[in-house]
Structure formats: C-alpha cells, structure tokens
Amino acid sequence: MHAVKTLPHVNVLHVLLNTQLLVVVLAFTMLPQRWAIWSSVVSYAGVVVSLLLLQVMNWQLVLDQAFLCSLVGGLAVAGHKVGAAQSSAAHYFDLALRDPLTRLPNRRIAGIAFEAWRQEGQPLALEEAAVLLLDLDHFKRVNDEYGHATGNLALQVVAQTLSHHIQGEDFVCRWGGEEFLIMFRRMEPGSALRRATEVIRAVEAISHPQLPPLTVSAGLAMLSEFTDERQFMALVDQRLYAAKEAGRNTVVMR
The missing domain is CATH 3.30.70.270 (Reverse transcriptase/Diguanylate cyclase domain)
Structure with missing residues (x-):
C-alpha cells in the first residue's frame, strides 16, 4: 500500500488562517456590513474548530488572526463611514451651491x-x-x-x-x-x-x-x-x- 502524503501541520495551519483572512477581506469588500461581520465570525469559528479537530492548534497564531481580522473589519467599517460622510458632504455642498430645479449653479x-x-x-x-x-x-x-x-x-x-x-x-x-x-x-x-x-x-x-x-x-x-x-x-x-x-x-x- 502507498502511504498517503499529508501536509505538515504548520502548512495546514497557515492555509486555514490565510483562507479565513481572505474570506474576511472579500466579505467586507462585497457584502453589506452586517453580513460581512457575520461571515467573518462564522469563518473564524470554523477555523478554530478545524484546528482543534486536526490537532494542530496554535493559540498564539489564532489570537493574532483574531486581531488581524478585527483590524481588517475595523478599517473596512471606517472606510464605509468616510465614504458615506464624503457622499453626504457632496450632497449638501450640491444643495448649497446648485439650484435644485434647473440644476444650474446658484x-x-x-x-x-x-x-x-x-x-x-x-x-x-x-x-x-x-x-x-x-x-x-x-x-x-x-x-x-x-x-x-x-x-x-x-x-x-x-x-x-x-x-x-x-x-x-x-x-x-x-x-x-x-x-x-x-x-x-x-x-x-x-x-x-x-x-x-x-x-x-x-x-x-x-x-x-x-x-x-x-x-x-x-x-x-x-x-x-x-x-x-x-x-x-x-x-x-x-x-x-x-x-x-x-x-x-x-x-x-x-
């Protein structure tokens, strides 16, 4: 019989963590904020369970991953808020300087x-x-x-x-x-x-x-x-x- 080749534990750990981080980035890029947060939490929980089942848990890396995901999520949320604020400012600027009926400057x-x-x-x-x-x-x-x-x-x-x-x-x-x-x-x-x-x-x-x-x-x-x-x-x-x-x-x- 041929022996089944397996990835080293450390490679399995990194693949799971990197995949989960990619899920977080894509979620905050493509989904509404609430769904992005929910997807990030679920994917993180899935990674933790998988690592426990595979017995390749490294709590330090997992905690670092949690911090990194929180940072990505926080930056994404802040970016959305800045974008919304800029959009609102542009709207009020337009109201202040443009005639609403003719759309000409006032x-x-x-x-x-x-x-x-x-x-x-x-x-x-x-x-x-x-x-x-x-x-x-x-x-x-x-x-x-x-x-x-x-x-x-x-x-x-x-x-x-x-x-x-x-x-x-x-x-x-x-x-x-x-x-x-x-x-x-x-x-x-x-x-x-x-x-x-x-x-x-x-x-x-x-x-x-x-x-x-x-x-x-x-x-x-x-x-x-x-x-x-x-x-x-x-x-x-x-x-x-x-x-x-x-x-x-x-x-x-x-």
Missing part, C-alpha cells in the same frame, strides 16, 4: 466667480469679461395661465438653452426667480453684445409642445465698468429694466 457661485475675476488684477482681463442678466418675459402670465408646473418647465428649458450657448470659460447660473446670469470671458464689448443677442434669439426659437412662446430681456455690462459687485449688478439690473421698457425680447448695453 448666485453664490456667481459671487465667487465675480470676485475671482475681479481680483485677477489685470485691467485687460476685466475689459474682456462681460455679465449678461436675463429675465424671462411675462413669467407671471405663464404661471397664471398655464400653471406652476408649466412655469417650472419653462425655467428648466430656458436653463438648458442657456447652458448650450456658453463656451469655454463662460459661466451661467440661475440668479433667482425667473432671472439668469451669464458671465462671458475673453470678450470685448462688440463680441459680448453679439453673443448676448444670439442667446436671446436662441430662447425666442425654443419650440416645446408643452410651452407657450418664450422670450427674455437682458442687461449687459462689461466687468471693467465697476469694481464693486453691488454697483455693477445695479447697473446690469438697470439695463435689464431698460430692455423691458424698450419692448422686451432685446438686450440693452448702454
């Missing part, structure tokens, strides 16, 4: 961008930046005649249209209510006025089966006209209302 971001551009310190950079403030014409009438759901849809469709008409370093946000703001970079006054007119014509061209015809009025100013944000926005606002007085669906720059 006016807080516009203020940050305005300050960053103003502090570039180069007069030429200020002259090459323009701000366009747009207001959806007769928006109250849209809400009153078609309902707030249609009004919300109008804001979303206009936001998408504006987003499609910005380029490179340009920036668009929902300023508030039915107002939107676009900041143009690297642009002299004539080009800014042409771009503003293109944006207004793009909104006028919107064709949506659930929406009435839409237009916007706008005020346009170069960032070099003022260095104070409040004075600057007051100027843009004045020009916006001048566009309303001029019959709407137009842009006023002077």
